[in-house]
Amino acid sequence: MNYPHSSRILLALDCIVFGFDGEDLKLLLIKRNFEPEQGKWSLMGGFLETDEDLDVATNRILYDLTGLKDIYFEEIKTFGKVNRDPVERTISICFFALINIHAHDQDLAKAQNAYWIDLKNRPNLIFDHNEMVDLALERLRYKAALHPIGFELLPEKFTIPQLQKLYESIYQTQMDRRNFSRKILSTSLLIDTGEKDENSSTKKAILYRLDKEKYQNQINAFHYFMADFKR
Amino acid sequence: MNYPHSSRILLALDCIVFGFDGEDLKLLLIKRNFEPEQGKWSLMGGFLETDEDLDVATNRILYDLTGLKDIYFEEIKTFGKVNRDPVERTISICFFALINIHAHDQDLAKAQNAYWIDLKNRPNLIFDHNEMVDLALERLRYKAALHPIGFELLPEKFTIPQLQKLYESIYQTQMDRRNFSRKILSTSLLIDTGEKDENSSTKKAILYRLDKEKYQNQINAFHYFMADFKR
């Protein structure tokens, strides 16, 4: 039995990969060395295979780009204008991913012709990919204001000032050091490793790691990290 | 030019329609009088047409069920397990909609064999539709705790006790009358119509209407209506 329906359509997945280098929030973008739109910039994407679960396809696309498994990602929205892809009718499920910028496989990125681009310098992208990035940024800001997902962008061990710089770059704003520290520590999600950050030049900051068990339990809890972010 | 790719797939849309009758939160479900799974319960759904924008398809499906336009809806998640639909490989974009239960076209609902079912008595649904409802309820609870979307389930004019009953039925909890009232009024989203609810038996409550302009501006603002809802 089949459905009496002929509108079978290509299903694509497009991914906004966020990274943080300690100073700025960055995007992993593709300088296309293939058609269509060769030479232009786009998001990393791929097609769903007929015999492939959707979440498997998402992980495959992320793995082929970064060499990482178990990446944090979130579905954002499905884009489905009739003419969004001039080549052929294609529906695209858009999602964003957060990775530790230092942990991914740089050879794979090079093979895909992918580059880390500062959000502030982002080039024009093909199709509706600009809109996708706008939405992803909005969603990241929304989610990170309420839930402790920022850690996904940092190394295993990190300092509170590093975390603050991350938040400041996400929201393009300045925050009070002391209040931020108090709020973060009050979540009880951070464990003092006993080590200190040897890179910082003056007083070395305490290196924390995430309490992963508490993190899993609290991932949906409200924390209200960004009280100022009320738009 | 075409993509060198053969995995063209059926794309479905499945919708969780919420309604509120003044006492309980309800779902509009289909008692299937067509194949597959005839006789069983399912969500309202449909297929995306080849020449149809995705958002147009969503509105079409909602209109065919309710006779309403400009319905509030939100995309939740795309379901894409290989065997989720035993008939044929089908990807389904799942979304929820909020409607005024008294405003929809009952003849259309009857034509679709749709019935309002109390959430507490919901039957087993076909395919992965149970999972979809669980997720929709979770998302509704999440969203309504922070944003003033509850109004979408009420008539044009409503009282604060009605609104409170709605929230209590969404979260299956009791709330303090006085604190709830204060919190709602502090949003400045409600306009006193000067009228009173003639149905209530004792002291008639003030009928308010939504300040739609402020509502549109504040739809993304955080309000934190459910301080207890911290899971």
Added chain:
DNA sequence: ATGTAATGTGTCAGAATAACACATTTAAAA
């Protein structure tokens, strides 16, 4: 040794919240 920049900890006034008391309205009962 001393200065400086970044980090860690503490303080306090004002705002927001949760718990609770009291007054008002209206229909039904006495």
Added chain:
DNA sequence: TTTTAAATGTGTTATTCTGACACATTACAT
């Protein structure tokens, strides 16, 4: 007509949370 009871509207207060700011500590540079 008066009384009663249930639901609604408004007010109060102790507690907690937040935002703004001061001060102490660390480690490198001079």
